[in-house]
Amino acid sequence: MSIAADERRTRILEIVRKLGTVRVADLAARLDIPAVTVRRDVATLAETGLLRRSHGSVSVPDERAGAETDARTLGLIVPTVSHTISQYFDEVIAGARAAAADAGAHLVLGISSYDPGADRGQAEQLLKSGAEGLMLTPNWMSTSNPDDRLWLNELPVPTVLVERRAPVGTAAAELDSVSSDHQHGVLLALRHLAALGHDTVVLAARRDTWTALQVRSGYAEGCATLGLTPQPVIDIDDPATAPERVAGRLAEAVGRGVRAALVHNDQDAIQLPALLRARGLSVPEGLALISYDDVFAALGAPPLTAVAPPKRAVGAAAVDLLLRRLRQGAALPVHRVELLPELKVRASCGRAGTA
Known part of the structure; x- marks a missing residue:
């Protein structure tokens, strides 16, 4: 006999609250319900904030953890110059978006061309929108002059480079960064x-x-x-x-x-x-x-x-690092994070x- 949606979701909540974190596949087995149905119910519960999804598992949201970053607004600037680059950064954006949502932060996106000055203009727009921290994938192809990167260090909010690693000895090397190796x-x-x-x-x-x-x-x-x-x-x-x-x-x-x-x-x-x-x-x-x-x-x-x-992981790690920087300030050493491809x-x- 089929179970009504409300009853299914009530039982899902009961199991998750009892066990803490549960794999979706295990939920389906416990309830003797097709996994596709459980995933649909979990998605509905997550949209209402009753459950939290992460890497195939579900848990009850930790309100104390979310409260620490509820008010944060984070800006993310990625480039677009061709269909492939757009697709590549779609996954970076998805990872950043999921990490921001998990932390209770608000993500604002800026799309920059490879034209000179476009990155700076996008950064200024995001700051006007209330961004308290920025994640940037700057255009370093149109210039070889290190002075053209100085504006990055003049930004009034913490900044994390995404899929970029500044050369040692340059001013931008003093910024946090997360990139693929x-x-x-x-x-x-x-x-x-x-x-x-x-x-x-x-x-x-x-x-x-x-x-x-x-x-x-x-x-x-x-x-x-x-x-x-x-x-x-x-x-x-x-x-x-x-x-x-x-x-x-x-x-x-x-x-x-x-x-x-x-x-x-x-x-x-x-x-x-x-x-x-x-x-x-x-x-x-x-x-x-x-x-x-x-x-x-x-x-x-x-x-x-x-x-x-690891495109999604790069986006998620950039958000995590930026939130740590916002919380700890100069007490946190500069991080240069490199994630390994597969x-x-x-x-x-x-x-x-x-x-």
Whole structure:
């Protein structure tokens, strides 16, 4: 016999209040109710504030913990210049939004272009909106002058850099930061390909973002660390013509004996298997392929092995760090937090290897 929704939710609340924290799957088993129904009920209870969701589990909200940050308004500025970058930061935003909600804080979003001065303008707007702390992903590609970053240190509220790591010795290096360790991510990809027997891997990468530059430097360091033979980097410049041209360059590399490639990012990598087939090459038989970003690499044909930066975790960690800074002020040492990417192994590299 089916149970009415109100009765189900009452029983869910009783179990959670009794046990403290419960996995959704365990709730479903205890109630002998399909997990999809329990998830729907939990979502309804969470929206009303009666339950708190986190990583597949539910608990009763701690009102004392939430009261400490109820009044906080946090500003988050992320860049947008292409569909892929927007998708990447969608996940960063989702992680920040969830962490802010869990803490009882209010998140306000600003979207900045890569035009000079856009970041500063967005920061000023968020401050006018009442932001008590800022999380910024600044544009560091349009200028190489360190003085152009001084405005970051002049902001009147605590600031955390997101997916950026300021060079040591610069003023911005004195700010808190949370970022993915992209050089480690590249090393994971190269190590996986080396474990599959490849002693040469070619990199095709952009040059228009901070992440792209980290991937490039990580490639040089990773090849040296693993004893791989480095190749000239294939530049991905014009998005309209890049995939066709990159496919041609990769085909030339295969002609020289290269059988593995790392491509930054998904938008370019996912188009390559079809373009390579038109040149008589198949993935992974003719060329093992790894993508960087893992935004939609799993949707490729074949599904692409990909380096997955911890995008949601970066957003959540930035919120947590900013709230700590707001509570503790100068008593908290400057933090430079780097989170390690994962390698999602799929079909585009061929036989299984050690990641």
